[in-house]
Amino acid sequence: MxxxxxxxxxxxxxxTGTIKLEPxxxxxxxxxxxxxAFHGLNDTTYExxxxxxxxxxxxxxxxxxxAVQYIAxxxxxxxxxxxxxxxxxxxxxCSDIDPNQWFYVKIEVxxxxxxxxxxxxxxxxxxxxxxxxxxxxxxxxxxxxxGDWKNLKIY
Numbered sequence: 001m002x003x004x005x006x007x008x009x010x011x012x013x014x015x016t017g018t019i020k021l022e023p024x025x026x027x028x029x030x031x032x033x034x035x036x037a038f039h040g041l042n043d044t045t046y047e048x049x050x051x052x053x054x055x056x057x058x059x060x061x062x063x064x065x066x067a068v069q070y071i072a073x074x075x076x077x078x079x080x081x082x083x084x085x086x087x088x089x090x091x092x093x094c095s096d097i098d099p100n101q102w103f104y105v106k107i108e109v110x111x112x113x114x115x116x117x118x119x120x121x122x123x124x125x126x127x128x129x130x131x132x133x134x135x136x137x138x139x140x141x142x143x144x145x146x147g148d149w150k151n152l153k154i155y
Contacts, residue, residue: 004073005146006037006046008138014038015135018155019107024148025053027099034147035069038109040136047072047128048140049107049116053099055092067093068116068123072130091116091124102150 025032035050048071055067069090071077081089097103097119106117111131116124139149 003142003144005141005144006040006043006138008037008040008136009152012137012154013135014109014137014154016110017108018153019105019109019137020151020153020155021105021149022102022151023051023105024102024150025051025099025145027054027057028145029054031143031145032099032147033142033145034149035140035142036105036107036137036149037140038107038137039130039132039134040138041132041134042136044074045132046134046136047114047130047132049105049114049124050140050142051093051103051105053097053103056097056099057095064092064095066090068118070114070116070124070126072128076129089124089126089129093118093123094121102148 023034025034032053037046037048040046055063058064104119108115141147
């Protein structure tokens, strides 16, 4: 991703627990990447879970598998993960989700596991690739795509 934007939430800290939120993107090919960054040390060192809503209803099997993504910047961005760990850090979602509407996300983060739910369905489970000491959390958007977020809850 060429341009990543993060709006860090200044009065919140996060290390382990549960993140709940409702993002909304667009059904615009390669033009919508809303997500959440956590374990942030700064604008370049963090972990994130983000979505590619334009792939939610894709009928192509390759694009379909690229609907939700985990990254651990700087070391593990999506091209490296896709090349070195195929299908481990990204996944498809059920095709009945409208890519232009709000969707519900729950992310459970422990020291040794991250589990992502979309509309109450478990869709991605992984072992974190880094152990940062960062506690910053914020709204994340890739390639300057923007997005909308509501109902953020951190437990």
